[in-house]
Amino acid sequence: MSTLADLLAAHTGLSDEQGGHLQRLVGEWQLLADLSFADLLLTVPDAAAANTAFLTVAQCRPNTAATVLPGDEVTNVADDQLTRALRSAAERGEITVDRGAAPGGVEVRRELIPVRFDGEVVAVLIQAAADTAQRVPSPLERSYQASAADLCHMVADGTFPVVEGNESGLSTPRAGDGYVRVDADGLVRYASPNALSAFHRMGFTSDLSGVVLADVFTELVTDAFDAQDAAQMITLAASGPALDPAAADRVLRMEVDARRATVLVRAVPLRPRGVATGAIVLVRDVTEVKRRDRALISKDATIREIHHRVKNNLQSVSALLRLQARRTANPDAQSALNEAVRRVASIALVHEFLSGSVDEEVDVDEVVHRLLPVLVDATSAGAPRAEVQVYGRFGVLSADLAMPLVMVLTELIQNSVEHGFADGRQGRIEVHAQRGLRDLVIQVSDNGAGIPQGFDPGDSGNLGLQIVRTLVEIDLNGTVEFAGADGGGTAVRITIPIAVAADARV
Known part of the structure; x- marks a missing residue:
């Protein structure tokens, strides 16, 4: 499936800065969808089309209402009637209202919102919701929709989304987590039930209505510096100057520890038509x-x-x-x-x-590359008699598998050096690892003296080989085979099942 960046590159002539603004809008528009109880479609004029039709390049569904657009609308081209309405909204630069029927015959009210960046309309946002003009909305719905209307005007003004700096990778609270609407003076005009519950867990037992929210954070937050930062954040969002979307030095999201709880707080300034009307404050209890x-x-x-x-x-x-x-x-x-x-x-x-x-996991390749050369130097008397080469990859294994496997490799290398090159000859030891989805196959071979005629590893009396067989067959649940290598020497092949034995990354 094509990404937003791919669709913009293929169908528009937008600059990198304009495309970045649309990317930020899509990154933040879940809040707008939830507050407006509406589906959102981002449309752009298709430069590749002869009649400059509008193409849908992104889609968002609300978490607070049933979707009216159950199908995937991305890459769909608007019909002629909707295209004319979209073109009119883009040319006028104003929010317009259009009505139509959604799949299934549901009557839909559509707001066509021009998306402005740096004074130029670069796209049109469609806000599609079921027409509920006959129903009286609840106080929560009225507050949600009033905030959504302010955000829509900010999209048309080019001031939403606001670039937020220094966020430290914090996640974003949703409207359903806890929603507070404050006016330009920082007074709480509405707080959702979930928000009230969050503040009660923080230790605030009074009613929030009419309270200066910045003072609440100053009272509840235990760290003095965090309390000051939170209060400044709320004050800035509610009544500060108009925020430049290109300024990336605003801190509008933070995590604070209160008396009884830890909450994630985000403030969204509301500046429709450049006038400060307050802010949305979202809170999530992450205790x-x-x-x-x-x-x-x-x-x-x-x-x-x-x-x-x-x-x-x-x-x-x-x-x-x-x-x-x-x-x-x-x-x-x-x-x-x-x-x-x-x-x-x-x-x-x-x-x-x-x-x-x-994690309880080991990168066996790193262990092997550090261990084996040192092992050969330590095992050889005087100058090293064998050179070790490792091919393939072992991958990451759980500690239960890595520990005995490293022991097995240690014993096999030590055995090759001591017995394969005991007469002082120079040689080579090769370790081949083949990692599959179900098993790990390892072969350790050398060009040393080889194994004697009629050699039986089980009756050899060699403690190292007995350790190898025990670890492979019991601890690793695998098999081990001894044979002569091509051109002389010894080859040991080990097969270890890894698909079921360990939850390892391939």
Whole structure:
């Protein structure tokens, strides 16, 4: 499906700045749709059409009312009657009213709103709602619609949406979360039931009607600087000077901690025809969300600290084993201790990665590229006898899979160096990893001395190979095969199922 930017590029000659204004409008128009109880269609003159028909390039449905346009209208071309009305609205630069029938025969009232940017009409916004002239609206509906009318005039003036700077990635409260309408003096003229509930949770138990909203935030917000910023935000939005949509230094959205709750607050200035009529203040109670976030952050920090301490303890164990190996005169005991040092070090490296990860997942490729070259240097007596090359990718695996897999690779590399190149020959070890949707296939091969005739890994008495078979078959639920490599040497093939065994990213 084509994006708004693609449609504008293909069907209009708008500049990058004009297209950016339409992108911002579409990013903010859910508020207008909810307040007006109407479907919104953004239409532009199609420069590619011979008769300059109007093309729909974006669509929005309200959360507060049933849609009157159930079908997808994007890329549809307006009929001749609607095109004439759209062209008239664009040329006059004024909001006009049109009526028609929606699919299903529903009578629809359409407001055609010219979208102005830098003094020029660049598009026309269609606001389509069911014709409810016979029904008396509730106080909530009247306040919603009055605010929507102001926003529509601001669209026609070119002052909505307002560019908001320094938002810190905060989400946007919706009208249904909590809606407060303040006048130019900052006095509350209407507060929705949800807004009243939010302020009650914050600790304000009185009626909001007729109260200066900035004073309420000054009273409730616990941090003095946040309280001052929130009060200034409300005052600026309600009665400040006309806001330039190109100015990106306005802070009109913030999160504040009150006595009993945390709320997300957004102020939307209302400046129809350049006259300050007040502001819309939207509030969302995010207390429970913040509590869960803090709990998750605390849990993640605790888990990372545990991995960090495990890594430190393993490094201490490794150092003690290394010290004992240096003091041991028996070559066999010294070799066994050095093997234990390398096994402990490989486990410690995985815990080091886990200590820096938010998730219980490990980038195995990074671990392998750090571990294997060091492992060869440590295993080789004197100058390294083998060069290690890694091909393909292991991907990200859960810690339950990454830990035994790294141990398996450690044992196989160590076994190749010690036995395949024991006679001092120079050689090469290749690790091939093939990551699929269902399994991970790894082959470790070398061009060393190879395996003896009639070799049986199960009866070899080699502790490293016994560790490999145990980890692969029990911990990884996989299979391992030993065979001679092409041109001499040894090849070990490991297949590990990953689709069901772990929730890993591919």
